[in-house]
Amino acid sequence: MANLRAVIESNGARIEDVVKTNVFLTTMDDFAVMNEEYAKVFAMDPPARSAIAVYQLPLGGLVEIEAWVYREA
Secondary structure (H helix, E strand, C coil): CHHHHHHHHHCCCCHHHEEEEEEEECCHHHHHHHHHHHHHHCCCCCCEEEEEECCCCHHHCCEEEEEEECCCC
């Protein structure tokens, strides 16, 4: 979640600008732990979210999060 925040902020946006996320987990057994950490970052008005179990992630990762950010010009 810290990496996600850093990527968003390095592009001039804020975590509050996230409108949709897709969460990829190698096992849904990790959903509860991921959900706790996710709720810490998106405590107020969390964005729409999909959570999907996948067979494998790059570099042996356990979770990957794709975020869609909306920012007015």
